[in-house]
Amino acid sequence: MNAVSTKGPIVDPGMCRCCGFMKRCRVLNVEYTHMGKKEVYADMIMDCFGLLLSNMDGSERDRLVCAPCVGRLREASAFRHQVLLCEEAFLLKIQRDGDEACGIKTEVKLEDTVMEDDGGSTDAPDYDDHVVDDSLETEDQTSQDTLKDPITKETSTDPPEEISVKKKSIKKRSSAKKAVTPAQRQKIKKELVTRMEKLNSMLKQKLNEPDAIAPITAKTRKAELLKQKANQKMSQERMLHHNTVTIVENSYVCPFKTRISNYYCYYCKDIFTDCNELRIHTLKHDPQYFEDHMEAKKITRIDITQIDCRLCNEKISSLEDFKKHLSTVHKKIIYPADTNEFLTFKLSMDNLNCLECGCSFPFIDKLIEHMTDHFGKYVCDMCGACFIEESTLCQHIRGHKKVDTNFPCEICGKNFKSNYSRQLHTATVHEKRPVVHCYKCEASFLSYAQRNRHLINVHGDKRKFACQSCDKVFDVRKTMVEHTRKYHLQVCRHQCDVCDQRFYAPSQLKEHKVTHTGERNYTCDYCDKSYPRRQSLQDHIRSHTNDRRYKCNVCNSTFTQSGSLKSHMKTHEGFEMGEGFPS
Template sequence: MEGVLSDGMCRCCASEGSFKDFQVPYQWMGAEEIYANMLKDCFDLTLSISEEINNGGICEVCITQLRNACNFKRQVQKTEEKFKRKMEESSFKTDSIKMEVTRFDDDDSNMSADEFSSQEYEVPIKVEKLDEKPRKRQAAAKASTSKAKKSKASAETSVKREAIEESSINNDPQPRKATIKVEVETLSKPKIKLIVTKKHRFGKDISDILLNTNATPIRCKGGKGYACCFCTNQFQDPKDLKDHTIYKHDDKTKSEFMKGVSLHNFFVKLDITDLKCSCGSLLQNIEDLVQHLEAKHGKELNSNFMKYVVPFKFDDGLKCAKCKLEFNNFKLLMEHMNVHYKNHVCDVCGAGFVNKKTYTAHCYRHQTGTFPCELCPKIFDTRVKQMEHERAIHVKGNKRNKCGYCGDMFNDYTKKNDHEVKVHGAKPIVLACQACDKVFDNQRSLTVHTKTYHLMQKNEKKYKKNAKK
């Protein structure tokens, strides 16, 4: 069955458009796929269903990622079964025991000289003559073990045994020695080496900070405000988010934060406003926090961990916690923090990025070529511009700005901001010019004002036009 939903939302990436129904079966390469079942089997996620609003669907990009995740899970499960079988097969190893026996040559003995004629049996026999009645046989055994470096999973044991027997029949004074090799089966335990990777190490580091201080993570700056990392709540004031995180989410939830996240995606935005340890000590920055936890509380934190934690302070406006430079909105401040955290640097433009994921996404923008729009005659020089054009013009009808409260779409973000203030009672945006006393309600007006009156770019353009004439 094939079908799409109109005017829906992708339930995996929140993009708007017409997507496939996640509850309907589809055919792909001869196999049936139901994307809701795949999400349940692979990630144990059950998507909510509403009878009042459109339940949305799943886009092609997310379908591909989901399909790859399911295939990868099956691959890992098959590999684990194969590895377990190899462990069982290698559990039984054969070891050698070497025995040396010294005894008298007795006619009543169960072993003849012919039985020891091979290389495995060279028995020196020692004979002594007795005066009267033969005494009872006496045996003395001496064992020694030595390890041979044949393999990591097995060891070779060598045992030497000497036996002395007395007999009055044979008068041979020369002793002969016998070397006996016995093959035995011993059970050796497989050696398991535990490796702590960076992603697991960093996950423990951030949980130590969250459990021992009032530092709180920020997921993003959404339409309503600053989003919580542990639920869907958003707050206009970062202080409200801090109080919500501290008092509404327990230690167990915080200890699972960023657990299992790979270093490729590891990136934590941390609010360190009025930073305080659980012992009451006041701290100034993330470096002081790490030193305090190590010295006073015995915590072992990875020194590279701080490269992937970006701190923010909201006690004096939107200022950089490193250089105190002030910004008008959180997005610009986030872009500025890449200046201080250049873990990955673009070879083309020199821009820095905290983790490899954002770096890779940025480098993708530099790939140039000819990319025509599939729905109109326009041609773009990058794939990113083509995709943004198709999504904005043809998919969303040029309405790219979504209200964070009701989901209404607007073709201009100033109209969206005005809608949120008048309809939903959001806090009005106030952007102050850094060079004069003027204030504005949107970034576009502030940028035009700054370039025109303070950077003199408008007059410069006029001068260039006049110079050409």
Template sequence: MKEEKLNDGKTLSYFTIEVDESCNETARNTTLLKEKHKHLNNFEVLAASSNATPIRSNNGLFYMCCFCTDQYTNPADLKTHTLMKHDTSEARRKFMRNQTSCNYVLKLDITQLKCKICDKSIDTLEGLLDHVQNEHKKFLYTDIKNSIFPLKFGGEKLQCAICHLDFKKYKMLIEHMHSHYRNYECEVCGFGCVNRRTLFTHKLSHKTGSFECSVCNKIFVTQQKVRQHFYAMHKHQSLVVKCAICDERFKSSVIKERHMVAKHGMTPEIYKCLACEKTFTTPNALSSHTRRIHLLDKRYPCKECEMTFFSGVELSYHMAKHTGKKEFQCEICSKWFSRKCGLYLHMHIHANDKRFTCTHCGRAFVHRNSWRAHVRSTHGEMAYKATFVQ
């Protein structure tokens, strides 16, 4: 520790630290190190002493390099690229110049983590920090909040390196990591996060009042909601979801996922039911299937009989049996129907849409039920079972 006498008679104390060679110049030229410089020192030590590599972001298909515009579908390829092309102090300093203390967070790939100095394998980030300090006498600042997310890749799923939970998407994993690094907490609800920027954004949800949209004058109860409304309805014309690769916008995440598969070659997400063998392409479809089939979630009861239904739409269709009310009329033959789907199926008759063909005799039918009845009555029970049961 060094001390200097200031003009007003006060004493200023500061440290000069002998750190890793790549940090010596910064340490000598900086007397009072700011938080950002302390993060840089720790990042420099970790990068120079281990094979841990940073990840800038993931756009849903590619992992982005922190130091250049290269991108890779496999994080292992990004790791190899980083260690081969950007394992220099200048590259790390250039990366840190783009960071701010209020939103700093380093996403560090610690897959197959090893110490470069002694080639020792280490399982955790905390183990690496202890190792380089105690075994190799590297200096790390411990008076700053830890803003490093350790990430491990290797299995088919993305797994948290701390609690080992599995995640379908990289974005969901990063959001989860905030729960392990509660550096800043909301005094209202106890929400914890890693940096000040995330906490500031969260706190907007607690500021209630009367907030008016500057375009349409619609009133919202929070600043956050009026901002979301403005961007969704006025700036982006309801196209609230953006493709991070080509910047095309979509109305929902489901439509964006289809775009990613069709245009960018992304492997479609498959959501498997844990209770049966069925699979689905969206989590909502899986949830609906689980509640309808396995949990028997029928919360819409009929007031006229004992039947219950999964949705209000199903209940409204059923009520037509009790009321006898027919609201849907065929414009061709004037026949009335109680359900819209009944009218839709009826229209196949006028279109002569015989989409169901008997494989035994070649006769075609407009409706499935007519086809099934034909096979059973004309070709027998064995033919019926061979066609519809097996």
């Protein structure tokens, strides 16, 4: 066995061989140091329970043990050590009772160090009968120590593991008041030696019981392992983990991750906006490395547009059919599970449908949010919100604690809910420092919109999200959805308390409220006119700069304000302003 450092290797996450959970683990047959003592967990299991673990020469990920199981193993080892000490003390007590019957007064002490000789007179030296025993770190050490000579006349210099018996003075018999002669002393000494030898033989036999186990051959080991696997009740988490890895490794399903309506490759984290490109890219990766990229306590999201078996090229359209195919045709183990191994999707460039209830959603973030209605099992005690993963719930709870926390900008005074938002605002708005990086080159930008235009113009990305109700095309899917909700669906959730008028965004409601209070906080730098809304001021300033951005499609006349264009269009007979007309 190779020696390792005090800390030893740590695998995170890994599957514990003792409890079956995915946790932070150590290696079973590697030497670690705890409280100044070296320990090998596979050897401790053998010493305590007589179990010889299999596959100790295989991959490091197949021979792991978690910290809670290590703690329980240490307790079992300590308890075994305690039982051995008590057994030894019991045997020595029997020996002491026999000595007292012969007129010898003895003391039995279990200590961690060898006791020194009391000393005494030259004629009748006093001796102490001490039994010294340390922590019995291993069985081999103790069994060897018990073979040593138990009686010495000089101070012992042997290690603490050695069981040593030192002479104590032979006292006068209380009844006869006579001193013990040298011949009697020699006879008693021989009887004591005989009893100690018998004691050592009994103790050695007791300590060497695990060694009496018959050697395990390869055939009997295989039979024992098959029996253990058949009788073992696997935990639900371990069964789900096994099913997930087996299905992904043997099929063409596409695992993926998402963020802000973008798709990320599960293996190399490349970003895609087109789900078809994601599927083609994922086929380049070997699914045998899927398990190395799995995150603990995270449910994998997979696209099941194409399942199909990798082992025999069988065309399969259902995940349940594929499980039956693996177990019946290829004899793969698929455990029955009470919950799903994945969150399943059929990705498309159009609206996404929930595979459980058929509801349609415009982009992936909303669909995943909807999936909590079917698979959510972690509930927030403060607001009742439901989540699929425990980590998401913890992040949500931290948000409750930050609701009343404000992080004001030191330059303009604007408040933010997090320090990150404030730093991003300062960098992009005041310092004009680009913080949005391109993931295909080293370019940086002030906003995500600028990066998206860079990806289209420089790298040739196809970021085209067309509105289904008009002819507008957007670079970002989320912008297209907001356009649809605002102008076509007219989703207005923010209502004025005075006139009951509704608005799409809270900023629009805030600007509207000043029309009731009469405030005119936006003043023109050219003519000192004031307006209640910023947009009204910007429209007015174009009259000074001669910015004629509104053009008539009929007669090519240009105007500085959209209202002027609307009035002009009424002069053309038969013209109707469509939904996409500027407002």
